[in-house]
Amino acid sequence: MTNTELTVAPATTAFIPSPATPYQGDIARYWDHEARPVNLRLGDVDGLYHHHYGIGDVDHASLGDPTDSGYEKKLIAELHRLESAQTDILLDHLGEIGRGDTLVDAGCGRGGSMVMAHQRLGCKVEGVTLSAKQAEFANGRARELGIEDSVRARVCNMLGTPFETGGAAASWNNESSMYVDLHDLFAEHSRVLAVGGRYVTITGCWNPRYGQPSKWVSQINAHFECNIHSRREYMRAMADNRLVPQAVIDLTPATLPYWELRATSSLVTGIEEAFINSYKDGSFQYVLIAADRV
Ligand SMILES: C[S@@+](CC[C@H](N)C(=O)[O-])C[C@H]1O[C@@H](n2cnc3c(N)ncnc32)[C@H](O)[C@@H]1O
Numbered sequence: 001m002t003n004t005e006l007t008v009a010p011a012t013t014a015f016i017p018s019p020a021t022p023y024q025g026d027i028a029r030y031w032d033h034e035a036r037p038v039n040l041r042l043g044d045v046d047g048l049y050h051h052h053y054g055i056g057d058v059d060h061a062s063l064g065d066p067t068d069s070g071y072e073k074k075l076i077a078e079l080h081r082l083e084s085a086q087t088d089i090l091l092d093h094l095g096e097i098g099r100g101d102t103l104v105d106a107g108c109g110r111g112g113s114m115v116m117a118h119q120r121l122g123c124k125v126e127g128v129t130l131s132a133k134q135a136e137f138a139n140g141r142a143r144e145l146g147i148e149d150s151v152r153a154r155v156c157n158m159l160g161t162p163f164e165t166g167g168a169a170a171s172w173n174n175e176s177s178m179y180v181d182l183h184d185l186f187a188e189h190s191r192v193l194a195v196g197g198r199y200v201t202i203t204g205c206w207n208p209r210y211g212q213p214s215k216w217v218s219q220i221n222a223h224f225e226c227n228i229h230s231r232r233e234y235m236r237a238m239a240d241n242r243l244v245p246q247a248v249i250d251l252t253p254a255t256l257p258y259w260e261l262r263a264t265s266s267l268v269t270g271i272e273e274a275f276i277n278s279y280k281d282g283s284f285q286y287v288l289i290a291a292d293r294v
């Protein structure tokens with residue numbers, strides 16, 4: 001697709017809409033106050049700030065000896081490399097994107113995925129987050145990079161965006177779908193996407209084969225104040241909203257090395273055990289779903 005332009009409200013973070021629900025107010029506050037070193041120090045490596053996890057094999061040769069003085073810095077760079085590799089896999093699944101296209105990042109955080117999408121594809125990227133602090137941060141980074149005409153974040157509920165119907169060539173949720181009702185979410189993506197456009201999510205979901213959410217999944221929900229959905233819910237809500245899966249990839253084996261490395265670092269947050277155990281006992285899965293808007 002080429003030359004799709006979204007018609008949107010003015011790009012400002014000065015006007016901050018009221019949260020649609022008290023829960024969304026809690027989530028806005030959560031992300032306004034988030035400043036974990038595991039996120040900021042990794043972002044400082046190259047200026048791409050992510051709030052998602054990593055995939056791929058750990059390059060143990062580049063890490064060297066854990067007793068060496070520079071080891072911790074190398075470990076941080078390695079965790080960050082794996083988080084950016086996660087975004088690359090998401091972008092690999094967007095389909096053919098032209099420089100004139102517009103993409104939508106639903107739940108854009110500090111904007112790392114938006115910057116990577118623009119740098120790789122040359123297109124416009126519009127992001128929404130509930131957090132004014134995150135939107136300011138993302139827009140500040142875009143200004144520093146001189147790409148503010150192409151990459152912008154706004155404070156907005158992903159379930160009711162100002163974007164034109166059918167105007168986006170592709171859209172995604174990168175670890176942000178566990179904060180919303182999936183039927184409402186996919187109805188909005190389906191509205192914003194052009195027919196033939198592509199939706200991609202990378203998400204953690206509980207595995208229906210396990211039965212119900214495990215204690216580890218409940219622990220992750222409590223830790224992040226989110227509500228992890230089952231894999232079945234994703235499939236059903238997509239099917240109900242004209243989103244037809246084109247690829248479903250279980251990234252669980254590919255994310256475990258990231259978690260096992262992170263668990264050895266000084267930047268642990270305490271949630272590592274829940275991710276490792278739930279991935280290993282099969283109750284939780286890290287998946288990529290790419291779907292065609294039909
Ligand atoms: C775990 S972070 C992921 C950030 C980003 N996608 C990334 O990969 O770095 C979750 C994001 O979802 C956003 N979010 C949660 N619920 C939202 C909603 N209803 N509307 C817009 N953003 C939402 C949060 O503000 C936060 O930016």
Ligand SMILES: CC(C)=CCC/C(C)=C/COP(=O)(O)OP(=O)(O)O
Pocket residue numbers: 036038039050051052053175176178203204220224226228269271
């Ligand atoms: C896969 C699942 C269930 C994700 C939940 C959403 C979430 C909080 C992602 C990571 O954010 P972060 O990068 O801010 O977290 P951390 O501080 O742990 O790195």
Ligand SMILES: [Mg+2]
Pocket residue numbers: 038039050051052053
């Ligand atoms: Mg993180």
